[in-house]
Amino acid sequence: MTTLGGLATRVKAGANVMLNTILEFFQNHMGAAAAQADDRHAIQVATAALLVEMVRMDGEIQKAERETVLRAVWTKFNLSADEAAALVRIAEEEALQATDYYQFTSLINEHFSPEQKERLIEHLWQIAYADADLHVYEEHLARKLANLLHVPHDAFIAAKLRARDGASS
Numbered sequence: 001m002t003t004l005g006g007l008a009t010r011v012k013a014g015a016n017v018m019l020n021t022i023l024e025f026f027q028n029h030m031g032a033a034a035a036q037a038d039d040r041h042a043i044q045v046a047t048a049a050l051l052v053e054m055v056r057m058d059g060e061i062q063k064a065e066r067e068t069v070l071r072a073v074w075t076k077f078n079l080s081a082d083e084a085a086a087l088v089r090i091a092e093e094e095a096l097q098a099t100d101y102y103q104f105t106s107l108i109n110e111h112f113s114p115e116q117k118e119r120l121i122e123h124l125w126q127i128a129y130a131d132a133d134l135h136v137y138e139e140h141l142a143r144k145l146a147n148l149l150h151v152p153h154d155a156f157i158a159a160k161l162r163a164r165d166g167a168s169s
Helices: 004-056 063-076 081-097 102-111 114-130 136-148 153-168
Strands: none
Touching: 004 063, 004 081, 004 102, 004 114, 004 136, 063 081, 063 114, 102 114, 102 136, 114 136, 114 153, 136 153
16 A cells, blocks of 8 residues: 555656656757757857958058958858858957967868858958958968868869959949
8 A cells, every 4th residue: 555655755756757858858858959049159250260361461451352351251151241240240249359360260061062162261351351452461361261161272263263353343
């Protein structure tokens, strides 16, 4: 015969198991979604930081270059104008604090396809050409980042030519 106290203990234990199961389910599924959102944001910041670096490369920040960066992040990540501006502000801070490009390029290498990397290089060239004055430091950065992103030379040149031809029209 089961006592009332024993029954209450078994019900309580069963309820704890059920609550733990529900909690575990949400941690596994919601935690994965939160981690995925964090990864997506980190990739966006890394990409925008490299674009911001191109703006700063010639020592002069031109309005046309900033607009090109905003347009690139807006279209690449399907953001609103306000979201793109906020992302660029965060990326500027990250780029200023960075000691090298590896923290950005390693994320991009991990998550971008070869085509996406080539498109990023094209965005870099668009920024370099935005002020109608291709500086030697801008070209150097584009080459360096293409190497760090493992973009083949022919894809690097094709991206450069598309950006140049787009800038001249």
